[in-house]
Amino acid sequence: MDSIIKKIIEFRDExxxxxxxxxxxxxxxxxxxxSELLENFxxxxxxxxxxxxxxxxxxxxxxxxxxxxxxxxxxxIDIESAILSKIEKNAKKYPIDRFKGTSKKYSExxx
Amino acid sequence: MDSIIKKIIEFRDExxxxxxxxxxxxxxxxxxxxSELLENFxxxxxxxxxxxxxxxxxxxxxxxxxxxxxxxxxxxIDIESAILSKIEKNAKKYPIDRFKGTSKKYSExxx
Amino acid sequence: MDSIIKKIIEFRDExxxxxxxxxxxxxxxxxxxxSELLENFxxxxxxxxxxxxxxxxxxxxxxxxxxxxxxxxxxxIDIESAILSKIEKNAKKYPIDRFKGTSKKYSExxx
Amino acid sequence: MDSIIKKIIEFRDExxxxxxxxxxxxxxxxxxxxSELLENFxxxxxxxxxxxxxxxxxxxxxxxxxxxxxxxxxxxIDIESAILSKIEKNAKKYPIDRFKGTSKKYSExxx
Numbered sequence: 001m002d003s004i005i006k007k008i009i010e011f012r013d014e015x016x017x018x019x020x021x022x023x024x025x026x027x028x029x030x031x032x033x034x035s036e037l038l039e040n041f042x043x044x045x046x047x048x049x050x051x052x053x054x055x056x057x058x059x060x061x062x063x064x065x066x067x068x069x070x071x072x073x074x075x076x077i078d079i080e081s082a083i084l085s086k087i088e089k090n091a092k093k094y095p096i097d098r099f100k101g102t103s104k105k106y107s108e109x110x111x
Numbered sequence: 112m113d114s115i116i117k118k119i120i121e122f123r124d125e126x127x128x129x130x131x132x133x134x135x136x137x138x139x140x141x142x143x144x145x146s147e148l149l150e151n152f153x154x155x156x157x158x159x160x161x162x163x164x165x166x167x168x169x170x171x172x173x174x175x176x177x178x179x180x181x182x183x184x185x186x187x188i189d190i191e192s193a194i195l196s197k198i199e200k201n202a203k204k205y206p207i208d209r210f211k212g213t214s215k216k217y218s219e220x221x222x
Numbered sequence: 223m224d225s226i227i228k229k230i231i232e233f234r235d236e237x238x239x240x241x242x243x244x245x246x247x248x249x250x251x252x253x254x255x256x257s258e259l260l261e262n263f264x265x266x267x268x269x270x271x272x273x274x275x276x277x278x279x280x281x282x283x284x285x286x287x288x289x290x291x292x293x294x295x296x297x298x299i300d301i302e303s304a305i306l307s308k309i310e311k312n313a314k315k316y317p318i319d320r321f322k323g324t325s326k327k328y329s330e331x332x333x
Numbered sequence: 334m335d336s337i338i339k340k341i342i343e344f345r346d347e348x349x350x351x352x353x354x355x356x357x358x359x360x361x362x363x364x365x366x367x368s369e370l371l372e373n374f375x376x377x378x379x380x381x382x383x384x385x386x387x388x389x390x391x392x393x394x395x396x397x398x399x400x401x402x403x404x405x406x407x408x409x410i411d412i413e414s415a416i417l418s419k420i421e422k423n424a425k426k427y428p429i430d431r432f433k434g435t436s437k438k439y440s441e442x443x444x
Contacts, residue, residue, distance in 0.1 A: 001112055004194055011198055014207050020214040020376045023161060023168075024152040027145075028375055030175065031253060034138075034145040035368035041135040042361055043325040043353045050134060050186065057134075058188050062197035064141065064179055065190060068172060075161065077169050079176060083115055086173035087122055096125050103131040103265040131265045139264055142364060146257035153250055154242045154436040214376040223334055226416055233420055236429050242436040245383060245390075246374040249367075252397065256360075256367040263357040272356060272408065279356075280410050284419035286363065286401055287412060290394060297383065299391050301398060305337055308395035309344055318347050325353040 001079070005069050012070070026071050033063040112190070116180050123181070137182050144174040223301070227291050234292070248293050255285040334412070338402050345403070359404050366396040 012018055037060035040053040050057070072079050093106050123129055148171035151164040183190050204217050234240055259282035262275040294301050315328050345351055370393035373386040405412050426439050
């Protein structure tokens with residue numbers, strides 16, 4: 001993962017693009033790429049989308065990851081510990097005994 | 112990275128949530144999390160946002176990564192090769208000599 | 223419609239919020255509200271979403287419209303003529319004889 | 334406004350697209366158009382974006398409004414009353430005396 005981040009930053013530095021990459025515009029760019037990924041599923045169910053658009057889905061997911069890794073790099077966020085700590089928070093928010101087999105959100109849940 | 116993906120899938124399997132996680136709804140969820148990340152920058156410049164919301168930014172970026180890794184897992188996309196192949200495509204779309212130091216998009220560029 | 227826009231601007235002026243409402247942050251806010259609308263459909267099909275979340279769907283759609291009308295107001299865009307001119311462009315992009323009954327995008331279409 | 338909605342629905346009916354337009358996919362489409370609007374502000378401040386991209390901003394805002402009006406039409410939401418009722422809710426959430434001149438969210442506000 002470190003060597004991938006290094007390549008992403010190299011790509012940026014060769015083009016001297018750091019000057020445009022403030023965190024706010026990177027966060028904007030991340031939502032734009034997530035939308036482009038979603039566009040592959042517009043008017044389709046999942047299986048049609050995958051059948052027709054697998055190449056684009058892969059490319060757009062890669063763009064989402066590239067911007068995510070850039071943001072992590074620039075804000076000095078350790079990805080691994082950020083994910084693990086978020087999984088723990090989610091586990092507390094969604095305890096197994098109350099949320100097993102239901103797609104309800106914790107805000108919708110009533111005991 | 113593999114051990115993190117394993118933890119994410121474990122979290123899901125313990126709650127029996129695979130049944131809801133079709134790729135289309137995962138792509139929707141990814142855009143929702145990207146928006147929640149962006150929300151931390153609403154009405155603020157980057158430095159204010161980081162000063163006030165660093166904890167939430169870290170958490171929302173983690174959620175973006177969690178959904179991205181889930182989509183990659185379910186669609187059997189190899190993250191590393193997807194990112195590297197996308198960087199190559201981007202390098203062709205944005206050759207250094209024409210795009211160094213400019214934030215123009217390839218669609219805007221006129222020689 | 224004019225009287226509604228007037229009410230929206232009044233609401234803003236009473237709170238002295240114009241100072242935060244530059245067009246870029248309004249465009250960000252619009253995507254955030256569109257995501258909150260979409261969130262009501264997460265993990266659900268349309269009919270379940272409508273059955274469970276109709277009140278929230280109405281509220282979030284209203285927020286999308288409020289921000290859209292604010293942007294139009296601030297940029298002096300005449301909504302009616304903007305919509306009519308866009309419908310004409312879409313009609314050229316999607317001529318009836320080639321696109322009737324198909325959900326293909328013009329970029330996907332091959333004759 | 335009624336005559337505009339009529340034109341939008343006419344455009345759709347001529348292409349026989351109602352069959353694809355379930356509310357969930359319309360909500361997805363609305364977020365995609367909101368993102369395309371936001372894309373005009375990527376890497377730019379508001380004034381540069383307006384100077385360079387005013388035509389596209391107008392077109393994308395029109396697309397956001399077209400999808401919003403379609404959703405309202407299909408779900409039989411009265412736009413005017415939805416907006417007015419949401420402004421009232423927002424007024425309760427953001428009372429003038431506590432929120433005048435601040436961009437804080439109600440969730441951030443501490444007295």
